[in-house]
Amino acid sequence: MQLTPSFVALAAASAAVAANASPVSQLHKRAGAPFTFDGRTFQDKGLVGFARIPTDALDSFGETIGGVGSAIALEYFRPSATGGTFSILLQPDRGHNSGGAETSDYRARNHRYIGTLSAQNGTNENISLRYVNSQLYRAGPDYALNFTTGLDPNGTRQSNPRAPTLPIALPNNHISFDTEGLAISSNGLQLFVSDEYQPGIYIIDRTTGVLLSTIVPPPAILPYDATGKLNFTSLSNPTTGRAPNQGFEGLTLDRNTNTLWALLQSATIQDSNKGSKSTNRYTRLLGYDVSNIFNAKLIKEHVVPLPQSKSGNTRASSEVHIVDDSTFLVLARDGNGFGNEDAGVSYKHADLISTKNATNIANTPFDQANLPVSPAGRLNNTIVPATYQPFIDLASSAELAKFGLNNGASGVFDRNLLSGKLESLAIASAGDGQNKDDVYVFVVSDNDFITLNGKQAAQDSTGKYVVGSYNDTYALQKGSQDTQFFIYRATIPGYSQGGSAN
Ligand SMILES: *[C@@H]1O[C@H](CO)[C@@H](O)[C@H](O)[C@H]1NC(C)=O
Ligand SMILES: *[C@@H]1O[C@H](CO)[C@@H](O)[C@H](O)[C@H]1NC(C)=O
Ligand SMILES: *[C@@H]1O[C@H](CO)[C@@H](O)[C@H](O)[C@H]1NC(C)=O
Ligand SMILES: *[C@@H]1O[C@H](CO)[C@@H](O)[C@H](O)[C@H]1NC(C)=O
Ligand SMILES: *[C@@H]1O[C@H](CO)[C@@H](O)[C@H](O)[C@H]1NC(C)=O
Ligand SMILES: *[C@@H]1O[C@H](CO)[C@@H](O)[C@H](O)[C@H]1NC(C)=O
Ligand SMILES: *[C@@H]1O[C@H](CO)[C@@H](O)[C@H](O)[C@H]1NC(C)=O
Ligand SMILES: *[C@@H]1O[C@H](CO)[C@@H](O)[C@H](O)[C@H]1NC(C)=O
Numbered sequence: 312m313q314l315t316p317s318f319v320a321l322a323a324a325s326a327a328v329a330a331n332a333s334p335v336s337q338l339h340k341r342a343g344a345p346f347t348f349d350g351r352t353f354q355d356k357g358l359v360g361f362a363r364i365p366t367d368a369l370d371s372f373g374e375t376i377g378g379v380g381s382a383i384a385l386e387y388f389r390p391s392a393t394g395g396t397f398s399i400l401l402q403p404d405r406g407h408n409s410g411g412a413e414t415s416d417y418r419a420r421n422h423r424y425i426g427t428l429s430a431q432n433g434t435n436e437n438i439s440l441r442y443v444n445s446q447l448y449r450a451g452p453d454y455a456l457n458f459t460t461g462l463d464p465n466g467t468r469q470s471n472p473r474a475p476t477l478p479i480a481l482p483n484n485h486i487s488f489d490t491e492g493l494a495i496s497s498n499g500l501q502l503f504v505s506d507e508y509q510p511g512i513y514i515i516d517r518t519t520g521v522l523l524s525t526i527v528p529p530p531a532i533l534p535y536d537a538t539g540k541l542n543f544t545s546l547s548n549p550t551t552g553r554a555p556n557q558g559f560e561g562l563t564l565d566r567n568t569n570t571l572w573a574l575l576q577s578a579t580i581q582d583s584n585k586g587s588k589s590t591n592r593y594t595r596l597l598g599y600d601v602s603n604i605f606n607a608k609l610i611k612e613h614v615v616p617l618p619q620s621k622s623g624n625t626r627a628s629s630e631v632h633i634v635d636d637s638t639f640l641v642l643a644r645d646g647n648g649f650g651n652e653d654a655g656v657s658y659k660h661a662d663l664i665s666t667k668n669a670t671n672i673a674n675t676p677f678d679q680a681n682l683p684v685s686p687a688g689r690l691n692n693t694i695v696p697a698t699y700q701p702f703i704d705l706a707s708s709a710e711l712a713k714f715g716l717n718n719g720a721s722g723v724f725d726r727n728l729l730s731g732k733l734e735s736l737a738i739a740s741a742g743d744g745q746n747k748d749d750v751y752v753f754v755v756s757d758n759d760f761i762t763l764n765g766k767q768a769a770q771d772s773t774g775k776y777v778v779g780s781y782n783d784t785y786a787l788q789k790g791s792q793d794t795q796f797f798i799y800r801a802t803i804p805g806y807s808q809g810g811s812a813n
Contacts (some may be wrong), residue, residue, distance in 0.1 A: 360798030380755030390742025394428030405461030492562025507558025561631030590688025654719030
């Protein structure tokens with residue numbers, strides 16, 4: 312979750328940026344020509360599918376379905392001659408921000424949709440989506456009461472001296488989840504859910520939604536205050552560790568090696584100048600051996616150099632997806648588009664990284680907060696970072712135009728403007744015998760629950776969850792925002808996660 316500028320009153324600053332921005336149309340091209348990376352030929356084949364989830368859609372609890380592109384996981388994809396059918400889990404983040412920096416008592420959950428990609432079967436949409444059901448996550452011991460909350464964590468809880476210290480919201484004591492990553496375990500019995508408050512990776516029972524266990528990152532990533540105490544608030548910087556709202560946005564499982572990979576959205580406070588955008592490009596990708604799911608072991612950790620804008624600002628990363636054991640797709644982007652004050656999108660990409668040559672810093676002194684990998688944003692010269700290669704332009708004017716969409720070059724805010732927040736990735740083989748390396752790349756937007764007709768539940772004083780209505784302040788200025796659901800096509804040699812990998 313990142314606050315939209317309207318919520319943090321940066322509207323004026325954003326408008327100034329817009330005035331200086333380079334012409335958007337020059338920054339995008341048609342789907343690309345083939346190119347070689349790491350000895351293989353990749354190709355961006357453009358946008359082949361689009362759908363919307365309406366801004367006022369409700370889930371089975373009567374609450375607004377929003378924010379769902381924060382994370383996705385394919386349960387299956389079955390290619391057909393004309394496209395394919397799929398089942399997908401969509402996971403929202405921390406709920407509607409009710410104005411200012413105010414977070415809400417939203418219970419973390421996922422929604423299941425069944426979909427079909429086929430030749431155009433609706434106005435400007437050729438993916439059909441059908442809502443199936445939703446699952447709430449919960450933490451013990453009272454499963455009827457102990458849901459999670461989206462409220463900012465202003466407290467901590469440690470149930471015993473060996474248990475992890477968890478972020479909780481006072482006074483209801485619920486664990487604060489700002490869920491941003493999702494992967495299905497190899498045996499299909501658990502969900503891995505990453506968050507950006509702790510930032511942790513939570514292991515959730517797939518049937519019941521109950522929190523079973525927590526993977527706690529190394530001290531370098533946990534948010535410590537100046538006195539060495541954990542403080543999980545997202546409202547101010549810690550002294551060291553993940554920057555606020557810049558936790559584990561990316562999560563992906565390599566089923567071949569049982570390695571669970573988590574990517575920080577941008578550099579930690581100590582690996583940058585207090586998280587400033589001009590210094591926070593050197594982020595970290597962590598790999599956990601989850602062969603024994605309840606005893607995850609950190610085995611890999613690499614520095615990833617995120618792309619930068621012309622003025623040197625980091626394009627932070629919203630998602631990572633496995634290709635093979637050393638190759639990944641990384642979703643890096645600006646914030647512009649619908650949901651932001653600046654319509655003109657410069658950069659939203661699914662790019663490639665390779666960790667083949669990169670230094671493994673797992674379990675080295677870099678895992679302590681006092682040895683930064685890139686003090687003030689300058690990389691320590693003993694570290695070789697991952698190799699970064701631009702790949703799929705998710706905001707190409709020509710590609711978006713196939714569905715009547717645009718990337719904001721004209722400055723118009725309406726439902727055809729690309730969402731500012733594309734935050735999720737999933738890959739499935741296209742099942743094309745002629746082009747065996749072709750895959751579909753799924754990308755869904757996080758609409759930040761921006762609607763004029765919002766419904767969200769919160770716990771009342773008796774412990775009951777009661778649905779209330781809200782009207783989003785950004786929606787009042789610029790209109791409601793649908794969730795945008797995209798399928799791109801690309802050639803990605805070496806993708807080998809089995810037909811229905813997430
Ligand atoms: C790894 O390093 C070698 C030697 O410098 C280079 O040729 C190769 O392109 C690099 N591979 C990747 C994926 O970065
Ligand atoms: C979906 O529609 C677009 C635009 O009409 C078209 O280019 C694309 O081929 C279609 N995709 C499929 C799988 O039919
Ligand atoms: C889209 O096409 C699929 C496959 O032909 C079909 O099952 C589905 O009902 C269609 N959806 C709409 C909204 O027409
Ligand atoms: C369970 O919920 C009750 C009531 O809200 C709360 O007092 C208690 O601390 C919660 N326990 C856990 C483990 O979340
Ligand atoms: C966490 O830090 C914030 C900002 O400095 C402070 O207001 C809050 O009291 C701290 N919370 C705890 C539990 O120490
Ligand atoms: C924690 O935040 C809640 C609002 O979410 C507030 O009611 C409570 O007073 C805060 N407690 C502390 C100790 O800051
Ligand atoms: C760079 O890293 C090495 C360890 O690999 C460490 O000894 C050295 O102090 C670091 N340099 C800086 C400037 O932090
Ligand atoms: C939200 O605002 C719109 C437009 O002003 C109005 O029609 C609607 O009734 C409002 N809804 C709520 C829940 O306040």
